[in-house]
Amino acid sequence: MDALLNGNSTFLELVNGWLGYIVKHDYSKATYASYSSKLRHLLQYVGHIKLNELTREELQSIFVLIEMEKISPNTIGNIYSITKKVFHFAIKMGVMKENITDHLVLPKRKPYVPKVYRKLEVTRLLSLTKGSKLDIPVTLAVNVGLRRGEILSLQWKDIDFVHNTILVNKGTSAPDVDHFPKSDSSIRLLKLPKKVGNMLKDHLVEQKNSFLKFGITHDVNTLLFCKNDATRYNATSLNKMFKKLLIDNKLPIIRFHDLRHTYATMAHNNGMPVKHLSRSLGHSTPAITVEQYVHI
DNA sequence: CACGCCCATAGTTCAGAAGC
DNA sequence: GCTTCTGAACTATGGGCGTG
Numbered sequence: 001m002d003a004l005l006n007g008n009s010t011f012l013e014l015v016n017g018w019l020g021y022i023v024k025h026d027y028s029k030a031t032y033a034s035y036s037s038k039l040r041h042l043l044q045y046v047g048h049i050k051l052n053e054l055t056r057e058e059l060q061s062i063f064v065l066i067e068m069e070k071i072s073p074n075t076i077g078n079i080y081s082i083t084k085k086v087f088h089f090a091i092k093m094g095v096m097k098e099n100i101t102d103h104l105v106l107p108k109r110k111p112y113v114p115k116v117y118r119k120l121e122v123t124r125l126l127s128l129t130k131g132s133k134l135d136i137p138v139t140l141a142v143n144v145g146l147r148r149g150e151i152l153s154l155q156w157k158d159i160d161f162v163h164n165t166i167l168v169n170k171g172t173s174a175p176d177v178d179h180f181p182k183s184d185s186s187i188r189l190l191k192l193p194k195k196v197g198n199m200l201k202d203h204l205v206e207q208k209n210s211f212l213k214f215g216i217t218h219d220v221n222t223l224l225f226c227k228n229d230a231t232r233y234n235a236t237s238l239n240k241m242f243k244k245l246l247i248d249n250k251l252p253i254i255r256f257h258d259l260r261h262t263y264a265t266m267a268h269n270n271g272m273p274v275k276h277l278s279r280s281l282g283h284s285t286p287a288i289t290v291e292q293y294v295h296i
Numbered sequence: 297c298a299c300g301c302c303c304a305t306a307g308t309t310c311a312g313a314a315g316c
Numbered sequence: 317g318c319t320t321c322t323g324a325a326c327t328a329t330g331g332g333c334g335t336g
Binding site (some may be wrong): 033034037038040071072074075078114147227233234236237240241244255257283285 | 299301304305
């Protein structure tokens with residue numbers, strides 16, 4: 001720590017100290033990026049103010065200003081929880097006495113209600129993607145309920161055509177391309193629906209042929225869904241391609257991740273027990289499944 | 297122009313803790 | 317036991333930019 005941090009330091013200096021000395025070391029890169037960008041909302045108003053001149057009332061008025069920027073209540077909640085950590089750090093470092101983030105009044109967070117496709121729209125979507133680049137990711141999302149990051153990092157060694165299973169044990173997150181599961185319960189061995197298995201078999205043959213043509217090695221580490229040169233697609237590109245497909249074909253606009261919600265809703269409506277569905281999605285408890293994914 | 301990458305920032309997911 | 321809150325890590329979106 002720059003032993004220089006004291007009551008006369010500015011809020012900006014405090015934030016930089018916390019980000020650089022704590023967050024950079026103890027948290028993931030994605031979290032670091034998320035924290036620093038959210039703190040900018042505060043810095044624009046109070047970055048220059050000295051710590052011993054910052055008051056709870058002032059902080060409260062800053063949150064009102066942020067609300068006026070049309071930032072959603074959920075995001076304001078996020079900004080608040082990060083801010084609280086910053087001041088907690090200040091207290092720990094002995095540069096502030098009380099945590100001025102206590103008892104602030106904030107807008108209530110609202111649950112997100114995803115859009116899901118009905119059977120008819122799913123059928124239409126699948127007929128559109130058939131044979132196209134998006135065939136694999138869309139099918140895996142809508143028929144197996146995989147997350148985007150899980151699809152992007154699936155390798156052929158994760159597919160077992162003998163036992164008809166698919167092993168989900170890694171993910172890909174923006175802005176990095178790190179591999180990690182969302183949580184321990186996200187690691188799971190799933191049954192591969194017959195039609196998906198068949199589709200993957202066909203895809204494997206096609207991919208091998210295409211690789212041969214370009215002189216690229218194909219092995220068990222090859223990604224299921226990748227570009228012609230075997231490299232991974234950028235996660236945001238997948239979203240863009242998906243959205244374009246919907247616009248071009250006048251399908252209702254949903255997010256790629258909503259295909260996972262669609263899968264869950266359909267499975268539930270088809271009578272899949274919640275416990276089973278929860279395992280299939282990789283949730284730690286069935287309560288999450290019911291709360292977040294089943295939209296009738 | 298279409299495609300794909302990178303970056304910045306907003307918003308969502310989901311586990312675990314806290315509160316009832 | 318449940319519901320609600322918190323927080324880390326994820327996904328979404330859009331602009332800019334390079335390539336073909």
